[in-house]
Amino acid sequence: MLLRHKIVLDTAQDGFWVTDAQGKLIEANEAYARISGYPVDELLTMHISQLEAQEAGEEVRAHIEKVIAQGHDLFETRHRHKDGHLIDIEISTTHQPELQQFFVFCRDITGRKRVQLEMQRSQDLLNEAQHLGQLGSWELDVASGELRWSDEIYRIFELDPVTFAPSYENFLSVIHPDDRDKVNQAYTQSLEDKQPYDVVHRLLTGSGHVKWVREHCTSDFDEAGKPLRSVGAVQDITEQKCAEDQLRIAAATFETHEAIMITDPDGNILRVNRAFEETTGYNAEEVLGKNPRILGSGRQDKEFYAEMWRRLKEDGSWTGEMWDRRKGGQVYPKWLTITAVRNEQGATTEFVAIFSDITARKQAEEEIRNLAFYDALTQLPNRRLLLDRLRLALPASARSLSYGALLFLDMDRFKVLNDTLGHDYGDLLLIEVAVRIKHCVREVDTVARLGGDEFVILIEDLGKDAAESSQRVALIAEKIRVALTEPYRLRDSVHRSSPSIGVSLYRGNAEPVEVLLKQADMAMYQAKEAGRNAVRFFDPAMQLAVETRAMLEADLRNAIANRELRLHYQVQVDKEFRPLGVEALVRWQHPTRGMVSPGQFIPIAEESSLILDIGAWVLETAGAQLASWRNYRVTRELSIAVNVSAAQFHQQDFVEQIAALLRRHGVEPLRLKLELTESVVMADVADVVAKMHALKALGVKLSMDDFGTGYSSLAYLKKLPLDQLKIDQSFVRDIAIDSNDAVMVRTIIDLAQNFDLDVVAEGVETDAQRLFLKQHGCDAYQGYLFSKPVPVEEFERSLGGL
Secondary structure, eight states: OHHHHHHHHHHOSSEEEEEETTSBEEEEOHHHHHHHSOOHHHHTTOBHHHHBSSSOHHHHHHHHHHHHHHSEEEEEEEEEOTTSOEEEEEEEEEEETTTTEEEEEEEEOHHHHHHHHHHHHHHHHHHHHHHHHTEEEEEEETTTOOEEEOHHHHHHHTOOTTTOOOOHHHHHHHBOTTTHHHHHHHHHHHHHHTOOEEEEEEEEOTTSOEEEEEEEEEEEEOTTSOEEEEEEEEEEOHHHHHHHHHHHHHHHHHTSSSEEEEEOTTOOEEEEOHHHHHHHSOOHHHHTTSOGGGGBOSOSOHHHHHHHHHHHHHHSEEEEEEEEEOTTSOEEEEEEEEEEEEOTTSOEEEEEEEEEEOHHHHHHHHHHHHHHHBOTTTOOBOHHHHHHHHHHHHHHHHHHTOEEEEEEEEETTHHHHHHHHOHHHHHHHHHHHHHHHHHHSOTTSEEEEEETTEEEEEEEEEESOHHHHHHHHHHHHHHHHHHHHSOEEETTEEEOOOEEEEEEEEOSSSSOHHHHHHHHHHHHHHHHHTTSSOEEEOOHHHHHHHHHHHHHHHHHTTTTTTTOEEEEEEEEEETTOOEEEEEEEEEEEETTTEEEOHHHHHHHHHTSTHHHHHHHHHHHHHHHHHHHHTTSTTTTTOEEEEEOOHHHHTSTTHHHHHHHHHHHHTOOGGGEEEEEEHHHHHHSHHHHHHHHHHHHHHTOEEEEEEETSSOOOHHHHHHSOOSEEEEOHHHHTTTTTOHHHHHHHHHHHHHHHHTTOEEEEEOOOSHHHHHHHHHTTOOEEESTTTOOOEEHHHHHHHTTOO
16 A cells, blocks of 8 residues: 555656655655656755745744644745746645654646746736726626626726725716716617617716716627627726816817917917917918017017016016007007916927907096096196196206296186086087197196186296296286187087186295185286286285285174174164164174174175175164164154165075064064165066065065166066165266266166156265155265264264164
């Protein structure tokens, strides 16, 4: 039996040896001798550690202990051939404890390992190729439903092969919900048609990312046409889809409304879009291969382009405004951005220029600038631009010590033109005025329109001598005045006008801009007061008068509240010197100025709203006085005449104010006489007549003051419900020596008698005047001959006391 075993072992293809408990070979066959290259007799002198190439001596001993413990072992290791090369060996060993020996079978698996290595290398190469190509493969056993995926599919699908079990249903779950039906239908249809399918669809990964893949599949069928196996490939085309999207966006962007031009590094045009053709007038064929210099306008110099190229090289881009020329020759502004396209090495491969025609924007900016700094009607500088230039002119004058001047100009009676012919004609006049003024001055001078019919001319560098500068600007102002007095042809009408011009000289910046304008304005008003159509220079005394007037107005605003106003009364008598009544005349007792003349403060009040407050106070005070006099016999029959201003009378509720006054004080209406001037009556005859009738209905008496000084006509006089005419003192003053005044007074008296009106003469200062008036039928008088205006206490004493 042992002999038969030995024969088997000696003829076996696998090596065999026996070792003792320490690992020393005590038996070996010829097969292992062939495998190891050692003769059998030499092997019997060796320890297994001398053959072992993979485990060290300590590891061999440890392994022997392991086999003793287990009783057997099967493992792979490496032995070293006698010539030194390594041999892959599969060891199967059994421990024989009763013999204290190990039986060891050794199989040379070098060839097998080589094949396995080649197969693994091929698989690795396939996996690497799939990874590089982002292409995974799969195989489906249709009958069993078993699905096998390559590693790359797991990576594409972002799935863990350890936790995810491939199946067709699981595969569909990874597909984007919107694409599942499409993919399933493609596969099902391919089985029905027995044709491959190719489909592009999306994946929805566990992380929420969307991927794009292209899937191709083919199937094998049996003779009956039943599907057996499907194999396919899945390629990740996400980057490709993104690139396609970018190309699509780029293509759409390239055809944007902005012009695009692409050049090579040398500036030769490679491509342009449609907006380029529309903007420049050149079609693509005309510019491809050309240099962008064909678009140049010549407005930019060499330094401009040198700086542009410097920025392009340093920063990779340049943005700015420049001017180009269209094919037709038109020069236009454009907003340009040039960007350098560089490769991975940093070398410029192309330049991309994007630009747009900004003609409309420039026009809009110019229009906005004109609206901000120029008058829309005359195209002259407006107030803002004038002030800017004036603020520059004053420091310049200070440096050069040269005089300059401001001319403030206003067209006389411009409102009449607007009111009669309309604002269209007024605008035509202003446009022509602007043209004429500009023709009278230098190009460097500023002609501005402040608004309405007000113009200001700024003239610089008149000279360093004050007298010469004054003379020079006087000649310019006179030239302007003469030019503006020439007739104006306004459509089908000829209009005549004239200017009032105020002049203010300056040197240096000692006076603020606003002060200089105010001085010129004041001088202009002096020209108007001088009769219009005149030139006046600013006088410091004028400034003092204005400042005094302003202070007076400020004080007047507090006069009523501070109880500074007084009423003085001037008696009116009949031909027998019996008192008929009084005229109430307002006086102002200023705490520091003393008694202020009505001639000083009444004009100020009339030019502001103060006249309404003062008029109301006078009426209220007069009403209270009538109520008081009603209690005394000597004053019970007296009337009080109160002057009513135009502003006061034209208040909408003036009649209601008078009615309330009468009720409040309980006085007889006929004791209150309201004196109206001709200017009040003639302003709006229909409205005035209606109010006068309403006042008459209350029982109030109405007198026309200063009759004969205005422009009343008999027709108007007939319509007015008057009770009395009052002869102005300017006619009374010289009736004894001036035949014209005498005729005027007799005419007024006759007129009053014919209209059945009372008549009273004011300003009677001599007995000769009184006798003349009495002789011609005037039986009521007022003046210093009888009494000056006096406080109420003094007037009451003159009556003998109350």
